[in-house]
Amino acid sequence: METRRTRLVFSGSGGQGVITAAIILAKAAVIYEGKNATQAQSYGAAARGGATRSDVLISDLDILYPKVMQPNILISLTQESYNKFAPILRPGGLLLMDSRFVTMEKKVEARHVDLPMFDTVMKAIGKPIVFNICMLGTLIGLSGLIKPESILNVLETTIPKDFMDMNKKALELGMQMGESAG
Secondary structure, eight states: OOOOEEEEEEEEETTSOHHHHHHHHHHIIIIIHOOEEEEEEEEOSSTTTSEEEEEEEEESSOOSOOOOSSOSEEEEOSHHHHHHHGGGSOTTEEEEEETTTOOOOSOOSEEEEEEOHHHHHHHHTOOGGGHHHHHHHHHHHHHOOSOHHHHHHHHHHHSOGGGHHHHHHHHHHHHHHHHHHO
């Protein structure tokens, strides 16, 4: 059996739900897929609007160090986070960006996926609060990292029932974008 270890860095600005998305992914991997995972975060000067980074490691083996040095996958939801973290992406990795907020400036040796996640959420749902869930769906659609049901199971245990339909729709929209870009 091949051992799989995925190092992810979610980056954006405070208020985009970057850290929440990372926590949901890590929980889904551990609770519903029997993998090991860690999640760690750091904030910029201001929580809302400042630069945000969250590291997630998902592995079949024990995780000895929770910080991600060279991610296989980098998600950038702001230009500032792209400029800051694109250079640390492992060659051959995946760089997922939101086309509304990020313009690719320097080419890194990675697969670049630039999708209108925010605009898609606003057009289909009209509420930016589920942008992060759409981004998670896109990541899963692109990478097959974990099953979408695992994300839905975590959401069902962490968000109010009234918001479940909106989150489910956002996840599905993201998955469709990710699969069609894959």
